[in-house]
Amino acid sequence: MRPKLWNRLFGKPDGPPVQEIIRHFNEAAADEEHFPSTIDPRIYHVRLILEYFGELNGKRILDVGSGKGRFARVLLERHARARVIAFDLAEAMLRHVPAGIGTCAGSMTALPFRGGAFDCAYATESLEHAVDIETAVAEMCRVVKPGGRIVIIDKNAGHWGRLKTPEWEKWFDRKELETLLGKYCTQVESRPISYWEDVAPDGLFLAWLAQK
Ligand SMILES: C[S@@+](CC[C@H](N)C(=O)[O-])C[C@H]1O[C@@H](n2cnc3c(N)ncnc32)[C@H](O)[C@@H]1O
Secondary structure (H helix, E strand, C coil): CCHHHHHHHHCCCCCCCHHHHHHHHHHHCCCCCCCCCCCCCCCHHHHHHHHHHCCCCCCEEEEECCCCCHHHHHHHHHCCCCEEEEEECCHHHHCCCCCCCEEEECCCCCCCCCCCCEEEEEEECCHHHCCCHHHHHHHHHHHEEEEEEEEEEEEEHHHCCCCCCCCCCCCECHHHHHHHHHCCCCEEEEEEECCCCCCCCCCCEEEEEEEC
16 A cells, blocks of 8 residues: 555554554564564463453454464464454564464554454554554454453553653553543453563553453
8 A cells, every 4th residue: 555545544643654663563573583473371461361361262353463473373272263363564574473363464543344343352562553542442442342352461651761662652551541441341450460470560561451
């Protein structure tokens, strides 16, 4: 799609050019160290999603801003009859998604799926890049069916500055995303998490859990 059309459809008028973000992540896909294809399934970020979603066989799950599908890979390993879709802005990321997981390229601010198409959706360290956060959260909630579950794992605004970030990145405070999710979901909670369940969270990562 032509850059100007992309921006008109998926950008925010006062935000950075979407093409710049796409280029950034298409290039980043070559960096396996910082954008890995796999994740240790013992990491609490993965376990929390698996625990909160429960049985997934026969269900449809959307990984929003999937990158190379490292979380989707574990979901499918654990629930072989789940239908998992990896959705990402960067086609170069999606080329690493393993067989058996569907792929779809586009912006999470305009998900190309009908309302209620998924039983569950999650976004790990991707909402922070969406620029138009309100629209991205609304879209995630739209494509999940009533009673379906949503997990967002992202970074804590209170710890801004701890890592080098591109200019469009945004971190969140608990109340902010709870309020956005609460517009569409009946139950919303959030909590600090760490990589390992037996290590106290240092405050960098937050998880939001919501049921529509
Ligand atoms: C830090 S990576 C995280 C990838 C994956 N969720 C993970 O945890 O491995 C951020 C991902 O979000 C994707 N992304 C950024 N903006 C996006 C948007 N507007 N819509 C969909 N994906 C987006 C990027 O292409 C990138 O793959």
